[in-house]
Amino acid sequence: MTLKERDKKHLWHPLTQHKIHPDALPIIKAKGALLYDESGKTYIDGIASWYTAMYGHCNDYILEKVQQQMQQLDQIVFAGFTHEPAIKLSEELIKILPDNQEKVFFSDNGSTANEVGIKMALQYHFNKGEKRNTIIAFEDGFHGDTFGAMSASGLSVYNGPFEDFFIDVKRIPTPNSENINDVLEQLKFIIQENKVAAFIYEPLVQGANAMHMFEAHHLDQLLELCRANKIITIADEVMTGFGKTGKTFASDYLEFKPDIISMSKSLTAGFVPMAVTSCTQQVYDAFLDDSVGKAFFHAHTYSANPIACTVALAGIELLQSEEMQHNIQRIISSHTTFDNTIKNHPKVKITRQKGVIYALELNIDMNRYGKKRYEMFNHFMQQGVFLRPLGNTIYILAPYVITKEELDKVYNAILELLETI
Ligand SMILES: *Cc1c(COP(=O)(O)O)cnc(C)c1O
Numbered sequence: 001m002t003l004k005e006r007d008k009k010h011l012w013h014p015l016t017q018h019k020i021h022p023d024a025l026p027i028i029k030a031k032g033a034l035l036y037d038e039s040g041k042t043y044i045d046g047i048a049s050w051y052t053a054m055y056g057h058c059n060d061y062i063l064e065k066v067q068q069q070m071q072q073l074d075q076i077v078f079a080g081f082t083h084e085p086a087i088k089l090s091e092e093l094i095k096i097l098p099d100n101q102e103k104v105f106f107s108d109n110g111s112t113a114n115e116v117g118i119k120m121a122l123q124y125h126f127n128k129g130e131k132r133n134t135i136i137a138f139e140d141g142f143h144g145d146t147f148g149a150m151s152a153s154g155l156s157v158y159n160g161p162f163e164d165f166f167i168d169v170k171r172i173p174t175p176n177s178e179n180i181n182d183v184l185e186q187l188k189f190i191i192q193e194n195k196v197a198a199f200i201y202e203p204l205v206q207g208a209n210a211m212h213m214f215e216a217h218h219l220d221q222l223l224e225l226c227r228a229n230k231i232i233t234i235a236d237e238v239m240t241g242f243g244k245t246g247k248t249f250a251s252d253y254l255e256f257k258p259d260i261i262s263m264s265k266s267l268t269a270g271f272v273p274m275a276v277t278s279c280t281q282q283v284y285d286a287f288l289d290d291s292v293g294k295a296f297f298h299a300h301t302y303s304a305n306p307i308a309c310t311v312a313l314a315g316i317e318l319l320q321s322e323e324m325q326h327n328i329q330r331i332i333s334s335h336t337t338f339d340n341t342i343k344n345h346p347k348v349k350i351t352r353q354k355g356v357i358y359a360l361e362l363n364i365d366m367n368r369y370g371k372k373r374y375e376m377f378n379h380f381m382q383q384g385v386f387l388r389p390l391g392n393t394i395y396i397l398a399p400y401v402i403t404k405e406e407l408d409k410v411y412n413a414i415l416e417l418l419e420t421i
Contacts, residue, residue, distance in 0.1 A: 003038065022374070025381075030057035033402040035386060044406050046380075046387040048399045051207070051239055053270030055318045056401035062269055062314040069310040078106065078303040085309035092316050093276065096248050098257040102281040105296070106274065106304040110238035111144025113262035113275035114200065116298055118148040118167070120260060120279060121198035121232035124286045127294045132197035136190060136231070139171045142208030143200060143236050152200050155208060170194060174206070175218035187222055191229050199226045200234040203250035203258075204354055207239035210393035211359035213352045216253040223256035232283065234260040238275070242266045243319055243328055244397065246355030259283055269315040274308035327400040331356045331407065335396070338411050347418045349392075359395035360414070364421065376417060383413040 003026035013024060029036040033056060035043045048054050055062065069085065076083055090104045107116050118135060125132040135152055143149040150159055151166035159166075170190045175183045190196065203219065206212040226233050235258035240250035242263070251258055260283060264275035287296050302308070318324050335358040342360065343351045349361040364372070373389055380387045387394055387410070394417075396410055 032056040033399045033406050041384065043381060043384050043386040044402070044410055045399060046385055046410050047395070047397050048266070049270055051244065051265050051397050052268070054242065054244070054266040054400050055269050055315060055324065056399050057270060059269060059314075059318070061318060062271060062311055065310050065314040066271065066307060069307050073306045075302070075305055075307075079299060083304075083306050083309075085306045085313060086304040089304075089309045089313050089316075092313060093278065096316065096320075097261060097278055098249065098251050100257045100259075100280050101261060101278040103284045104276050104278045105298075106276055106300070107298075108300050108302060109144070109273050109275050110236075110262065110264035111146040111149040112300065113238060113264050113277045114143045114149040114152065114234070114236055115146045116275075116277040117234040117236075117260045117262045117279075118152065118198065118200065119298055120277065120283060120296065121234060123296065124232055124283055125197050127286045127289070130195075132195040133168055134190070134194035134196045135167060135169045136187070136196055136199040136226075137169050137171055138174050138201055138206070140174070140209040140212065141200070141202055141206055141236075143202075144238075168194075170196075172222075174212065174214045175222065176214060177218075180218050180221065183218075184221060184225065187225055191225070191231070196226075196229065196231050198232040198234055198260075199223075200236060202236045203240055204245060204253060205240055205250065205357055208390070210361070210390040211352065211357055211395045211397075213354055213359075216255075220255045223254065223258075227256060232260060233258040234262065236262050238262055238264045242315070243324075243400070244355050244357055246328070246332055248319070250354075267315065268308055268311045269318075271311045272305070272308045274302075274305065274312060276312075324400050327402075328356060330404070331398070331400065331402065334404070334407055342415070342418075345418055347421065356400065357395065357397050359393050362392040362394070362418075362421070364392055372421075376421070379417050379420070380413050383409070383416065385410050385413040387413070 004023045007024055026038055027035050028038055033045050035045050073083060093104055094101060105116055107113055137152040139154045141154050143152045148167055151169050154171055172183050172186050173179060204213060223233055235251045237249050247253060260279045262277045268274045287294055332355060335353050339351050339353060342348055347363050349363040351360040376389045394414060
């Protein structure tokens with residue numbers, strides 16, 4: 001039996017309607033920006049496997065560090081024990097996170113990082129004797145698929161069957177020059193009418209919402225209002241973290257720093273799953289008490305897995321290297337040049353860029369998961385480029401190590417699509 005046939009026997013894939021979805025494509029190897037299928041055909045990973053493998057797949061430096069760590073310490077219970085990779089990672093993260101961050105808490109993925117952030121915010125108020133139970137979130141935001149994170153997510157296609165079980169979330173639109181005053185009014189009204197515990201947001205770029213972008217100075221106005229009302233702010237940097245917006249974190253563009261930051265995805269460079277939720281000393285201090293009941297009772301078996309911490313440390317080292325910073329600048333200016341050649345194309349409705357994140361919206365009608373989407377996907381795959389259009393938006397978020405030639409191939413595949421679609 002082929003891999004495709006064996007796959008269909010027992011596997012249930014995520015985000016997949018198995019009745020109509022075409023077969024999954026077996027990938028047998030990945031290196032740098034390239035994916036290899038069974039026939040040896042290569043595909044440029046134009047979205048870094050959901051923004052994880054930013055330093056390139058199977059990065060040699062990370063591999064070396066992981067192999068050493070695997071022979072030293074594989075796993076240890078993180079309640080009551082500690083180890084150097086977690087300690088070192090906390091030190092390195094605090095160095096690169098916004099100045100107000102002091103503590104880091106481990107979990108396994110982006111959803112749990114947000115789940116932890118939401119629980120921290122709710123218990124923060126609870127520990128202070130205040131019952132605040134409303135969370136504010138953006139319409140069309142995405143924070144993950146566990147219950148708390150899902151409740152905060154506004155992309156309803158995922159959420160239908162579960163809505164009756166959600167925590168209390170009130171939504172506001174993302175701000176822009178036209179609506180900012182209205183959004184501020186809505187926010188004020190929600191704060192007046194509810195006991196608001198937290199505001200969770202994707203700073204500057206909403207990944208799952210087709211890379212929708214908004215301005216830092218508008219978000220700052222919302223954060224200022226939250227701060228004045230003692231609302232805990234949670235920046236979901238699961239997608240934006242570790243250099244993608246052109247700064248280490250998207251929150252670095254903001255004047256008002258979040259109380260809590262969640263990160264995952266490229267934290268572990270595509271090697272293994274792990275997540276971190278960081279917070280301020282003020283948040284942490286609200287959990288300190290002689291009573292055990294005020295502690296944060298949340299744990300995952302693999303919390304701060306030493307191998308995952310080692311990967312994250314090597315990833316941070318790579319991110320800070322001159323070579324990677326140079327790559328990031330190269331991609332940013334390359335996207336800008338491409339944008340100038342394409343933004344006035346009759347089939348392009350609008351383009352947007354933040355750092356190495358580039359998105360273009362097509363002037364064509366299509367539903368989010370329709371046939372056109374597969375046609376576009378197939379067009380790219382035939383050209384040896386893996387891009388995953390969201391509705392009529394095509395976006396590029398390639399590994400930082402993508403070469404100039406590879407990047408040109410991605411651009412050309414998009415240009416050709418515009419000619420044929
Ligand atoms: C991917 C993502 C999540 C969810 O992370 P998982 O690891 O898939 O659970 C949450 N928030 C944002 C902004 C994301 O991009």
